[in-house]
Amino acid sequence: MATTGVVNGSDLLVYIDGNAIGYSTSCSISFTQDNPVVTSKDDDKWAKRLQGNRDVSISTDGYIALDADYNLEYLYELMEAQTGVTVRYSTNTSGDGYFQVAAVISSLNADAPDNEGATFSVEFESNGAPELIQLT
16 A cells, blocks of 8 residues: 655665665655856846756665675676666555666765774666656
8 A cells, every 4th residue: 555644764765676775774866957057148137047957866875784685795786887777766665656767876985984884875877867657
């Protein structure tokens, strides 16, 4: 049954080719649009803009687990091979809609603080328009 009301952030995950990235602690999706300024001397110093290119990025942070199938080592191998993937930002609840996009990894970071869990962060940038998959 589809989620109703406010979505709990713990329910949102990032999936690569249908597989959830393991040990995730947070995730986000960001939509941006370039709006180039086309102001002329005739515009009385008020900026005018064109609607430009749009982009979407999806990122997630998590704990490094060397035994996880979809974690730091897997992400590194994708980035090293420059492999394009399908990335989904969604809940794991049947009936919920989600965003999906063809993407490539633009950044991958790892952090290992003393006496704390080692963490990673990964960002995917779109390779085309995202799809909003609406389920009923």
